[in-house]
Amino acid sequence: MSNQTLLSLDSLTKRYGTVTAVEDVSAAIRRGELVSFVGPSGCGKTTLLRLIGGFIRPDAGRVVLDGGDITALPPNRRPTAMVFQNYALFPHLTVAQNIGYALAIRRRPRAEIARRVEVLLALVQLQELGQRLPAQLSGGQQQRVALARALSLQPKVLLLDEPLSNLDADLRVQMRAEIKRLQRELQQTVVFVTHDQEEAMSISDRIMVMYQGRILQVGTPSEIYERPATAFIARSVGAVNFLEGVLTNGTPGQATVTTSLGTLAIRSVAEGVGSGERVCLVVRPETIRLGPPDNGMGSNRVLGRIVSSMYTGALIRYSVGVGATRLTVDLYDPRHTAVFREGDQVTLILPEDPHLLPGTNAE
């Protein structure tokens, strides 16, 4: 995967009346990578995608592809291709005709179109379905046709607008893997838009978290998950506990944070937070261990009581009360770890290297 920037978004802004959909967004997308824009509805991700695709003109900023400014180009002249959320398959054309549409428009010879369509059908594993109409296909099959159609042009950038949100849960998981496989195989640059953070994390090379028209953080999935820049981001990529407290710097690599649960020792480095200032600890549920109640002595051990538990097969999610605070704790592989019931007293062992955020968890 080369590090060359293929697509560069420079200070893009788009307003609709008094509402700003995209505010001064800049990003660089590298050749061959799969980048996701993630965020809740209304955050501007689809607008951004459409700006890249050329369906909307920005009020300010530029879209630069492969060194050339394409901001003024209409969609039919941009080397981008989009897969729409509802697939937008032409209902009056067969699967083969759909896939071959772009080539037919360009007046390629029929034999060439047929060959290319064959290749693409094989790529998405729909070889026998060329003569079907879209209405005769299942959701997953339609999605693959849409994909094949977009790829027919060998676009420089493939744009996917929430392509999996109309599919059933297990199909979604399946298709995720398919898309990733294709992307790797073709070394295709992909911009992927979704509101599902788990989806984004599972396939992206990099994630760009968006909120209210701005990009909040850019990073690899693990960066986003383990080192979210804000509490909002932390919340949006998984369940999380926030512990507020005051930081006291000790020897390098050793600090304490005084929280409502007591004083915790941490090894994490807090950037930009000085001694005596407020911090917020980002503690993921799976990093807390539970044990039978002992007298809670020892570093980072507190006593608590199980308030509720939810068994979901691979894990049990407990809500544990420590004083007035509620902590979410996930215990994996319930067969081989101790299982607690509601009302049980437990000892919580908090991690020593939680991520630190300055300030409080208000966002």
Add this chain to the structure above:
Amino acid sequence: MERILSAIRMLAVGLLLGWGIGSAQAAEEVRMYTYMLVIQEGLTKILSENTGVQVKTLGLSGGELWARVQAEKPNIGADVLFGFGPGPAILGKREGLWEPYSDPPAWRDIHARYKDKDWAWFDVGTSCFVLVGNKDLLAKKGYKMPESWFDLLDPKWKGEIVMPSPVTSGTAFMINATFVQLLGWEKGWEFLEKLDKNVAQYTRSGNAPLEHVGRGEYMLGLASDENVPQRLQQGFPIYWSAPKEGLGYEGNIVTIVKGTKQLEAAKRIVNFAGTEKFQRWLAQFGYLTARDVPNPLYPTKPKLVNYSYEWAADNHARVIETWKEKFLRK
């Protein structure tokens, strides 16, 4: 939505009330068919005002009027027929459709030829058909108004003549019957066939050609004289003339329909039709009225072609059928 519904509810109640009040034939309401289309509003007014009767008028051209009477008999939908042709009047008398009115006072001093000998019908005055032409269009081509009916056959008038159709128009019946009576059956139809080559269209009513010519849509027209005086006064750019062979004419007949429930009121109307007041009013429109009163269109009586009402009655259907046979074209 509630407001709209209650508004509609009120409307419904109001409607029912108004309907009930209005629908039963109001006391002294007389229903009238007339083919005096141009003056139907004025006619309704003058009749209503002078007889105290509420006259409701339906204007139908001659052919339509007779067809309707035929369709509706014996339950004809009018009480009075005020202004239709003598041919149908005589036919109707033969079928026993009219209620005789013996010796109405206002008609006593009117000449006998305007009254049916059995009091079945009354002729308020004759109207003619005339030749009209558009001043500007004629001037542009340097043409003069034809002096003889036969001048109309000249190919230079092709597509420039408009006249009414006898299927609907009483005036048109008059026109065709006139030429056939003037020239005899064979020669008459020959003339009409030659004339047809120059005719652009046949209109529904006898007045329409006047409007078309006045508007400059065609150069010449054969039209009823009913509206000519008014249009001249209003500034229509037309000439009108009576070619040398003479004008055709027909009486305008008034009858009371047999079986009417408003006999008294109907009689008042027929009577008023013979008064000096009404005749003077009618004369304004060029009718050669039964009473001798000043006539703005014809200061002296024009030359008229010999025309028999009896003949018209006897040959009514035959003339119309022949015309349709020959001319219902395109």
Add this chain to the structure above:
Amino acid sequence: MPTELLLDRPARLRDLRARVQVRALPTALALLLVAWLLIFIAVPVVMVLARSLAAKDGGITLSHFATFFGKAYFLRSLTNTLILGTGVTALVMGLGFALAFLVTRGPRALRFPLRAATLAPLVAPPYLFGLALIIVGGRRGFIAQLLGIQIPIYGWPGVIIAQVLSFLPVAFLMIENVLQSLDPNLEDSACDLGAGELDLLRTIIVPLASPGLLKAALLTFGLAIADFGNPALLGGGLSFLAPDAYLMITGEWNAEMASVISVVLLVPSLAIFLAQHYWLKGKTYTTVSGAPAASEERSIGPWLGIALILPCLAYVAAIMASYGVIILGAFTKLVGIDNTLTLEHFVKDVGPDAIWTSVKVSLAAGLVSAVVGTGLAYLCMRTEIRLRGFLEFITLIGFALPGTVMGIGYLLAFNRPPLLITGTLAILVLNMIARFLAVSLEAGVSKLHQIDVSLEEASADLGAGVLTTFRRIVLPLMSSAFVAGFLFTFMQSMISLSAAIFLVAPGRLLASVYIFNRARDGDMGISCAMSVILIASVAVCLWGLSLLARRTGMRILAIRT
């Protein structure tokens, strides 16, 4: 609504119906209404058919039909009518598509004015443009005086122009609807894949819209061949079927030939209408995903833009000129000859009388139609009585039949005892109701689709009987359908001509007939003045109707003469 409830709907409807047993009152009501429909829709049609086959001695004969197909005159009339239909349809579809395209995808600033101008003819009697054409065209019309060119008005040009102007709004509405419901993503996608504007039109827009376009074309054809007013006014020497049928009756009382012409007119008219309603009903490619979003403006290249906008501007200019001319004619003494301003045309007696009669008739027809239609809809949708298909069909017949045929049918059916009602206002009202009931019925049905069954279930659960539930729960909720049916019937009754012209009598004159007759006699002043009043009253109604449609999302059937 949660999907689970929706899926359960048929089952719950069945339960509701089973609970609401077939009781005496609803059944009697239903039977009464059916009988009424049969008498006032089926009987007239049957009479026309019967008369066309009637022999003088009382038997059946095909001689009248033989006469029709044997005489060159009638065959020409038939050919003319078909040619008219085809020509007008082609022009209307082309123009309508251009207009609809601009309105749905053109610059936003243009959309409202273009749409308003296009829909303006809806409030006018369909022969209004014939009137305007007479005043404006011809040798001494305005255009000749101003520009020196003559627009021939009598004959093909006049009839075609007048019909195009009158029928375009209906086609436009249907085409606009189709273009609007095309998934914008499909066009985006095609663009994305490289399609230019012409490619887009050719490969995506027109193919996907084609069922809807076909529907619009069929409807326009049906309207054009059944039209009475324009061919009668402007035909000149040409003959067409509807005016011919009229002439047969009013000129000659030849009911047999009139019936034959009616049958010849009726067959294609009915076939087309039923085809476009039933056959094309489900066949759309459009998305069903709820309300379409406000469509983005699309960039339209210069050539396409000019090709689209020139005819549209010409059309709009023609419409505005027509209205302007009518207003002018209403307020001047002799428009074109003596242009002094006057109000004299408004005060003649017969005219306002006719308007008042029209108002009375239309109000009555509107009310009854709304009540009956709504009631029928409820009976169909919520009781055991399985009459919906039949009722829809028969009311649709009433709607689809050319007005001329309905008029003649009523004349034949009701001028003898036991139902001697010709010459009364009642026959006018009944005729209007029969012709426009379909709209109230459809509005009621579509509204009831939207109303959740559980509301009525709850009412029944709490002890209310069918009528009580209807009165207290359903009727208030259906009020928008009720009002829509009322307004539509009122509007159409005010301006419709082709049936009414057979049924008028002294003192029972309708404005549309009166205006038309005066126009044919050449009295433009009165025709224009009364038209102005007529249009004003109808405009108010249409405005109310569109407000309602927009607010409640109801679809209203296309509009007939």
